[in-house]
Amino acid sequence: MRGIDDQVAQATIYRLQEAGLVNDQEFAIAWATSRHSHKKISKRVIATELRQKGVEQEQILEALESIDDDAEYQSAFELAMKKYATMSRLENDVQIRRIQSLLQRKGFGFPVIARVIRELGIGLELD
Numbered sequence: 001m002r003g004i005d006d007q008v009a010q011a012t013i014y015r016l017q018e019a020g021l022v023n024d025q026e027f028a029i030a031w032a033t034s035r036h037s038h039k040k041i042s043k044r045v046i047a048t049e050l051r052q053k054g055v056e057q058e059q060i061l062e063a064l065e066s067i068d069d070d071a072e073y074q075s076a077f078e079l080a081m082k083k084y085a086t087m088s089r090l091e092n093d094v095q096i097r098r099i100q101s102l103l104q105r106k107g108f109g110f111p112v113i114a115r116v117i118r119e120l121g122i123g124l125e126l127d
Contacts, residue, residue: 024055024059025059027055028050028055028059028060028062028063029062031046031049031050032050032063032064032066033066033067035049036067036071036072036075037075039106040075040076040106041107042072042076042106042108042112043064043067043107044107044109045107046063046064046067046107047064048107050063072112073112073115073116076103076106076108076112076113076116077116079102080099080116080117080120081120083098083099084099084122095122096117099117099120099122100117103116
């Protein structure tokens with residue numbers, strides 16, 4: 001740690017853990033819930049973020065249990081609707097490409113993206 005004796009740092013961390021102020025599981029759940037509901041980020045991206053923060057895989061899986069497939073789809077759909085509302089004058093293929101790109105950047109997979117585009121009614125019609 002920055003200029004702090006290692007023993008002092010370890011003792012402080014231990015006291016915080018004993019007081020219940022440092023809890024990776026609670027952090028993981030709060031992080032997952034916040035990122036999913038406010039930033040509309042997929043479970044896959046949330047898991048990556050938590051891994052980068054040093055959270056163990058078991059705790060990540062438990063945190064992601066609160067986000068079911070319907071909630072994941074709903075987030076993608078809300079995000080797509082917001083984007084779609086700003087593109088009314090564009091061609092269908094441009095709308096699809098932009099929505100697809102947005103959802104991919106947020107970490108959503110192809111099945112979710114395809115369903116969102118289909119339900120928005122802008123999918124390409126096959127003859």
